[in-house]
Amino acid sequence: MKEKVQLTENAMNSIENGAVLYEKDTKVESIALLVKGRVELVADGISMVLGTGNFLGACDVGKELHSFTYYAKDDCAVFVIPVQGMAGIERILAEKPDYRGLLVTSLNYFLAEIKKQLQHLREENESLCGFIKEKYELCDQVATMCGFEVSVENALQKVENSMQQSLQEPEDLGKYYLECAKMPIEAQKKFFCGSQYVAMYHYREQCDVVNEFLAYCREQGEVLHRLFRCLILEEDALFQTVGKLALSLLEKGVRDPRIDQSVDQIVEKINETETFLTEKAGIPIQLDRDKMERLYFALLSGEGQAQEEIEKLDEPGIEYLYESLGQIVEYAPVHMRVKSEFTEAVEAFMSLSDKFARTPEATEVRKNISKLYYEIYEAVVKKSMDDEDIPLAVRLFLDYGFVSEKLLTDEELDTMLQLRPEADQAEDGCRVYTMSKWLQAVYDGVKETSKNEFDEDFATYLRRQLKEQKITQKEMDEAIVDKEQRLHFECQNMFRYASRIINGNVTMFVPILCSDGIFSNMQNSYMTEKRLNDAIRQIEKIDYSIFYRERLVSYENVDINKAIVIERVTPDIILFPVYGRNTIMWQDITGKRRTSKGRLFVPVWLEKELSLAMVQLMGNFRWEKCRTETGSHWNDFRYPSLTSEYSDYLQFYKKNSELSQERKNKIRAQLVQCNNKHKEVFLKDYADWILREARGAMKLSRVARTILFTYCPFSAETMKALEGQTAYSEAAKKYIRDNRAARKSLDMMMHKWTKAGLAVPQEILATVEYLKG
Template identity: 30%
Template sequence: MGITKLEKGQFLHKAGQGKVESVEVVIKGSIQISNAYSSINCNVGGFIGIVENPGDPYAYNYEALEETSVYSYPFNSPDDLPKIIKSNPKIAPILAAQSSEIAAKTCAVYEKQYDDALQEYEQIMADYADYPSLCIKVGEIAKSFPELDELIPPEKSEKIPNWVIDFSNSLKENEAVLKKTFYGLNIEFATGMIMTTYTIYKTISDQVLLLNEYRKVLKKKTSSFTSTIKAIKLKLADMERSENEGTEGSVTIVNALNTILVYSGVSGEIATKFEEQISAFKSNNNRYDSSDEARALRRNISTSFYEVFIPAFLRSLTDENIPIEVKMFFMFGFVDEELAGAKNTSILHNMAKAYVPDENGNVLTVYEWLKKIFMLEVEPSKNEFDQDWPSYLREQRSTGAISQDQLEAMQNNPQKRLDFEIHNLFALGNRMTFGRISSFVPVFDEQNVLRPLDMAYQTAAKVNGYYDMIRSIDYGVFCRQALYSNTEIGIPQVYYDDDITPYMILMPNVGSRASLWQEIEGKNRRTKARMLVSIFNTENTEETMIKLFGEFRWEMCKTEQGVHWNDVTDPSLTSMYCDYLQFYKKNSALSTENKEKLRTDLKKFSNNYKNVFIADYLSYIKFESAGSPRLNKVTREILFTFCPFAKAVREKNADNPQYKELFNHYSVRINNAAKPILNIIAKLNKDGIDVPEELTNQIEHLKK
């Protein structure tokens, strides 16, 4: 032990090398203390190695920043530190001042280390959230990175409260005064200050090492994703550069219409007709005007489109290598690169190339939906006269259009089912979701792109996100009441709520509307609803979806109530709402302003009660749930009674006086509903009988 002299750049100790047996005091020059992520400088009077653990390898690097001298002392435990200080009474104030400075520097390092670690985590999660949409832009199929779902953000240690950091910073700010008037008064003051600050930066040093370890693990776990996202971003940058420089880039589609027509195998007459129609359409700058010629051309294109679509679809069922132009035709109605525009063609190409089906099977392109119809996986949808497939066949039989033998042959004939679906849900739904019915044309046209395609594009992830959003507010929106019975274990009958996620069918157009095609399949109330939305939605999609779910609420209630849907003696969402709107003028609970607003709303929606409800439902979900009142007292009570908020929303609005009484009544109602089920579960547990899943699910549902 004694004096050690160091040249500039020379290491006193290196991380991971040598055992900690001494602690040094800088008596000349300065030393940089560093690890992989941070560093601080220690000047004359500073302790070196004080945060290390005696007997362990060094955790930090100690490098001379200039010609430096240090004095070494044996270091077996922190108890050695007071002895070292008291053996140097003359320089004790300098040691104390430097110790308080190091404490402040260590606090700053900890704050920066935490901020950097949090920023790294947030950047990775932001990239992870953007990854699917970036893959779509560059035309790559998104890979799965389940390890990223397990990541958690760094946490600030409870061992370092804010007062510690404030105290250390205050010592640094008042260093000159303390050094002159306090540290020199008594050796015990200096010793106490050094040991206090030692405890602070020893604790912080340990937490910094934990943050370092967190960052190392984070880097290791995300290395595969980081490499992937970096490559995706480079590819996207190259594409944008090519676009800005006016070069073609990597996507080249030429004469797409010919490829589609050849693939479909339609007759030369149909092919020539469709080519001429598309040529005339794209050469007309006023192709959406209301002239007879323009309207006739749009109608003819619609007819020819489906004549080409059907044979192309049938061929694709046995083709594992469908041309990308044909995929774009099926997904987006794309037929011509000039009509779509070069930029849009490139985007559509990449979207089709990157498309991945919904793993839950709830969100489907129209191509995937028609495939399910053809494969007899689902029944064809209702037609414009509200007839399902069996009803339509029976009606055809009763009018003599087909015989009984033909009816039986057609019932499960894939081709007949496909034709029915294409001429009803596809053709009519495509027109409805487009929004401007009189201007509808089923082919992709650049003139209809009113919003960036990547923003308008509805993916399975986006739609499932809207399902999650509505459930987080109106948790019972997709629930149907079902009956469970098992007399063998003593359960005669128990009603429970069955949550059934609807189908969302993505129509191949750039449109502004969504539509509820049917709320159930046939007569079975426990089947999925069928909803339609444009694959490129040009409106506020969140509001569009909320309105769609509101429409489902209304129609599902009508279906469940049957002929009593507007009978106020059988209380339901529709009956109570109809009664409220029909007799609002006599309702004493409504103010004059409320009544005037209702009169205006009814006039605005042409006395259509459903549309008034949908507008109120939008306000209820979007504003009332956030604590911003938009509805009158009567509307609020009806909506909350039949569309109650989820638990998290109720808790957030617990102090809202407009809802407090409603929440209290609801809690009583839920407890009363849960009590008999809990009694059954308790009895089954007592008898050692497995509790049916329906009962446990219902209790979990009621907890929401």
């Protein structure tokens, strides 16, 4: 197809075959009388060809924007007349009486052609609807008879919903002009040439009727497109449903001629409808024919190919994401007002040239999306808990924050569809939850609610509400066991608040996935349970004790009233459906129990390099775990701990005789860089401890190295690699001394079980192994 031609006004123009004369939705500045050749008109829901004697663009002078794109079907000649609105047409009709009859007569025939197209669209819709229903019912009947489970209710409902949008135009719409079109051409021309007023009056009404017919054509075209999607382009489309049934029968060594014949008929119907949509309705279609060809090949090949092809039919495709925003909003069981406002907000966001501009308009649009997003998400995730057939667009919304295919490139969509969440096969790793799975666990009571931004869990929050007399005791008792209130608390507090921090772009944050907000390769930034645990294990190879906690136990059978055992407690990791650069250590424990699991938040699309992000996250976990264990004494040097000794070290570094002046200057620079926050300095030192010191590259001060070796000791394997380096031997002295004392104490305890002829408890043996590093 060639580019739009430059038309010369008040002159005859030669137009090459395939060239564009006018483009849809551009301003009407002229009309063109077709003198030679044919021109194709294409709009939403209609495609038709006009011959000589027609005024191109004349039907849109009043609305000032072209309703069609005009393509030359042959080498054409047109005479171009400049117009400025209806006043321009009035001037032309006043100056050129011959144009009066020609203009009105050509529009009469134009209306008659549009009416024919509309009737064809309606007949095509009714025929296709009947065909799809018939085949779905046959599929259901055969599946039931052969003992297969096939769900067709949702698909049939989609067909019904599509047809409900097919409105019948009034019977008398444009009837006067349609009857005029049946009159002899010369009689029409002679009549309308006689009066400029009569011609102009008819012309105005013709333009209005054209726009009404076009609206009905557009609507019927949309219905046909939706029915075509029900035929081949949806996850539960007729082709996929019947195809899978045919392959399932084949796999069992059964063939049903009605199903085999239906596959042929469906493919034929797909081809016919695709041609109609493209050539008659002006709607371009992108169709992956590989699926049809593979299905045919599998049916011809026999049982061996059947199972493999069933799996391929289930593979997601971009075509399933058509109008994703509409699919998600339709799925969400929320008020129509919320659906409408969210749709409008996302569409406004899509129309922004700079989606992350700091302008008041862009800020307001992003704010509107954020305000409604979490209400939609909460409703969708709750509905999905009882749905075994969640649409692809909805699954991507829940897991990735995806809302519209228009906000991502085709390459990004392809990448997203190819991604698979890899599970971690080892049993000792961190459990990783997608946000939807986590919210379901909270809803079902498997997991406690997370703390909000004020460090309150749900129970604490309710107690404060009761204290402030905002709720009664009865309301509190009911709320504490109410699943929906627990879910709402988790969504509107933890999820909403932490998403912004995780994204890292606090002032311009929007919770939906958008190409303009992606700054790394999606394949590389995608987080899975396996990738996260692999990165964490690399840290554990160095800082082996990070997930181990002390627990007091007693064994009366051997007269041990108090013993300390060590047990491994890995935190849960929750994947947030956002693109972001930050990870969050949200809770190091759940509730009050010291041996409960913590909660770490990670974006499903991580912009940072994974290993660096995990080192920072583990450093955070180390610090907060120590603060919890030591309570109010976390920064009191009289109670030795990681946090108290590090705080003392940074607070009094100027008086520390073990530090050189050069080292003191570096510490001062660190504190300035970290806004005098001791935790931030520790995180930088911890990163050096894991990434550099563990490899023998000494970056820390002697004091910091000793503290870290005492509370974050290197594993035996790492120590062996650093053997012979005096700096590490010195730093390890206190750790080695304490470790020997603990092992000696355990040896004495184990002797009691041996002496009594009893088996040593597993937790004691596990503690012995732990102390070996």
